[in-house]
Amino acid sequence: MQNSEDGKTFFVKIHAPWEVLVTYAEVLGIKMPIKLSDIPRPKYPPLRYMLGPVKLPATVKYPHPEYFTAQFSRHRQELFLIEDEATFFPSSTRNRIVYYILSRCPFGVEEGKKKIGIERLLNSNTYLSAYPLHDGQYWKPSRTPSHINERYTLHQNWARFSYFYKEQPLDLIRNYYGEKIGIYFVFLGYYTEMLLIAALVGLACFIYGLLSMENNQTSTEICDPNIGGQMIMCPLCDGVCDYWRLNTTCLHSKFSHLFDNESTVFFALFMGIWVTLFLEFWKQRQARLEYEWDLVDFEEEQQQLQLRPEFEAMCKRKKMNPVTKEMEPHMPRCHRIPWYFVSGTTVIFGMALLLSSMVSVIVYRLSVFATFASFMESEATLQNVKSYLTPQLATSLSGSCLNCIVILILNFFYEKISAWITKMEIPRTYQEYESSLTLKIFLFQFVNYYSACFYVAFFKGKLVGYPGKYTYMFNLWRSEECDPAGCLIELTTQLTIIMIAKQIFGNVYEACQPLVFNWWRRRRTRTHSEKLYSRWEQDHDLQAFGQLGLFYEYLETVIQFGFVTLFVASFPLAPLFALINNIVEIRVDAWKLTTQYRRPVAAKAHSIGVWQDILFGMAIISIATNAFIVAFTSDIIPRLVYFYAYSSNSSEPLSGYVNNSLSVFLIADFPNNTAPMEKKGFTTCRYRDYRNPPDHENKYVHNMQFWHVLAAKMAFIIVMEHIVLLFKFLLAWMIPDVPKDVIEKIKREKLMTVKIIHDFELNKLKENLDFTYSNIMRDDTVKDDISLGENSSV
Incomplete structure (x- = not known):
């Protein structure tokens, strides 16, 4: 001591x-x-x-x-x-x-x-x-x-x-920190390597969109003063908003084409196959690792199965463990039900709080949209002036930033609450504790980080109605509409801000928090020279890694995996940003463990555990989400339907698409409380939908093209999902979970181990037999000598 x-x-x-x-x-x-x-x-x-x-x-x-x-x-x-x-x-x-x-x-x-x-x-x-x-x-x-x-x-x-x-x-890493930490860095390195392929393909799709942006027929028509400049659009809000010309969204339509073009479908299909290859090759990498690190016959670490001190302290009864045949502390289920009820209630309340915060952000967007529209759509919007910041884009940017701040704040508080209610459940072992905490925090963060993206991708602009009969939220705010070029660019904006902000904040926090904490502790405790500052004191002044240190690292990686896969059809640069983040993340984590944290107690693990099942689940969901994004959020399907079924220009098949995709509304049909206060010299305005014109007997009812487009969207979803799932199961069947060479190496090592032990035991047995035989021979010689002595004396 x-x-x-x-x-x-x-x-x-x-x-x-x-x-x-x-x-x-x-x-x-x-x-x-x-x-x-x-x-x-x-x-x-x-x-x-x-x-x-x-x-x-x-x-x-x-x-x-x-x-x-x-x-x-x-x-x-x-x-x-x-x-x-x-x-x-x-x-x-x-x-x-x-x-x-x-x-x-x-x-x-x-x-x-x-x-x-x-x-x-x-x-x-x-x-x-x-x-x-x-x-x-x-x-x-x-x-x-x-x-x-x-x-x-x-x-x-x-x-x-x-x-x-x-x-x-x-x-x-494995020799110094143990297999459990080692396999995390193996997974992170493997994931980063696979992201390199996805990042290159995504970058190629982005470059294609960049090169074809100026020649895009849709943007050309929107920007043309004689086409888009002559189309008077219906007001974006009731009362205070004015009419506006379509060409004011010229720049917005060009940006939309960066991510909403022919390569979008290809990249969505590619990522569906990529995620399958990623998971199948990870199984092989994991199997190879089990052989290389002697984990083939691995059994669950005793440290994880050990009873938690909190559980032992709360237990007043004992029960025979059927496995160990020893009396262990036991808590009847009826005593834990109240805590399960408290835990479930807290989780439900947390999810409700999340949804209410998302609704609050939506209300903010609806409220601010009218303000942006009222002062951005001035008289200049009717004078063929191109706007660099549309009300939709301004609302999307401010709403995304606000949503990102809310996400980070809620995430900080809910992590503390999750840890507390998990302790209140009194889990029996550390493994049960970690599993319960994983379920709570992952479900919360899944809703927290992705709910806004799901709203923009699948709900915004889908149930807005039409002029004169708009749908309202809480009978107060008009539902948000998509830009004439589609909602995909807003989903891209939302995803970019949340993903990049989370990664920057996470890396800065991970690097600065232990550095500042350790500097302060050393400043308070150290008074003498380095020679008197012992090794154990230096380590004591570092931060403890803790049993949940890896849990948060895995959670961060899995959430990023969701950004890369669930909504990647809207943002092909997501794998590139994830790649850059992971390159930094590997070195930040390595620097933290080596310089800023106490050395963790080594533990064994042969896989990434429950996170692998979560990744498989997210991979399946991503196939559906990307198919729906291409079909309902992107504008690619309506353009294809027009291209093949409605275009009359053989030299420019998409010529006239903008005019075809906008319906006509008679200004006289506006209710008094929704029409602009200032009267203009227009008789009609345009809006984004496929409805009959006002002179039709069934005016403002969805026309036949609407049903053709809807059928094409549903057909695309079915075809895409079946193609990707077919490839998924085919690749899973073709790629074995354990490589053939690894199977052969395992068999070779088992054979050699048995042979070496057999030879050792055989040699040991021979030595024992030789030693016993020599002792017997020596005893017989002594007996003969005694016998001869007796005969001679006689």
Whole structure:
């Protein structure tokens, strides 16, 4: 036990001797090397010289040779390759063993119940913290040449931002932090690599839209003073809004074409196939990782299945565990029902709060739209003046920014509430606690981040009615209309602002929060020189990573995956922004873990857990959402229907589409309370819909073209979903979950392990037999000597 620099805090350093390590290595079934592997490492592709700049030195990428391994046994120590007892077990394995012992060590009795585990001591503030020490300083190498400072190596080759283009030293991460943290960085790196393909295709689609923007027939007609300039549009709000000319939205229509063109359909189909390939190849990567990291026969980590101290403290009864056959604390379900009720009520209230906040933002948009329209649509709008900021665009930008702020605020508070109500449910194990928290926070964030995008994509402009018979929200505000060029550009704006703002805020917060916190703690506690500032004090002044540290990292990645897949048809640059964010995210997370956080206790994991099921669910939903976006939010289907069924110009098939897509309304049919206050010299105005003209016997009723367009939209959704799902199931069938070479390597290793153990036991048996036989022979010789002595004496 040693006191700290300030004399107020006492540190107890725990060291596990060799006998303890070998005992618990056998208990935990830890696999250790028994022979150098004869299976070659994966070879680089033929053009490996092109990948030279991104490759790490072999000594960093593969810090240790490949071995055949077997579960450690104290009675077979001679079988294992033990060159040095001090370095035989990796540091992550040692700290896992020590923490396992501490988590099951009894320390007292209270009311007839044993007090067990370091977690309960930490929960009661008996100890302030318990953590493994970092492996030296991250800014300088080890002083002794025989010891490799893995923390320094990680910082130099992984945690520096100048190495953003380099691959990750995954084996070194696993050796230092354990498999659970290692597999997170494997997943994040793999996801980033796959995003590179999607980003290149999305960028190509964007460039196509950029190059074809000036030659777009729809924008050309809208911008033409003789076509769009002569079309008088109906007012955008009641009373205070004036008539306006279509060509005032010229710039807006050109921007819409950037994301609403022929490549939109191609990119939606491509992303449906991409997400399938992403998940199928991840299964293969995960299977390969299980082999490389000795996780093929992995069993659930005992640390996750261990009882939580809060559960033990609340339990007054005991029950026989059918698996362990031991008496364990037990809480009847009837005692937990009130807490489940409180938890469910809180979740429902949170979701209602979310929906009400979304409705509030919609009300804001409806209220402000009239204001924007009243002063932006002045007399100049009727003089062929091109507007750079339409009321729709102004409302969309301000509404999206407000919605983003509301999202970040609600997210901050709900995370705190979710953690509290999950504790109130009194989960039995850490695994149950994490699963319950995952469900609550993911559902909340799903609604929080995506509800606004769902509103713009699937509800805005769909049920607005027509002039003289508009639909109203709460009988107060007129429903929002889409721009004559469609609502897709507004969905793009919404998605861009929320996605980019979330990523920038997340990275800045993740980098600055621990840096400022640690600086303040060091400033308060440190008074002497670096030499007197011990290793354990330096680590104590760092932040604790916590058991839910990875949970929030996965959650952030999965939410981003939703932005990339659910609405990507409206924003082909989403994968590019996600790629840039992830390149920064990898280095930010590496920098945090290496320099700003205490070393986490190593834990095992063979997959990303429940997050994989969530990704599969979002992949299925994304097929439907992108199909509906192309069909109902984009303007591509109405243009195709006009192209094939209604165009009369063979040289310019889309000529006249703008005029065809706008219906005519007789100004005299306006109700008094909705018509503009100032009378104009127009008799008709135009609006976006397919309805009969006022001189038709069924005026303002949907015409036949409306039903043709609707049928085409529904047909497109069905065809697209079936094509993508067909490819999905076909690819899933063609791509095995476990690669053939990995299956062969697993079989080879099992065969060699059995053979090595068999030979070892056989040799050991021979030695024992030889030793026994020699002892028998020696005993027989002694007996003969005694017998001869007796005969001679006679």
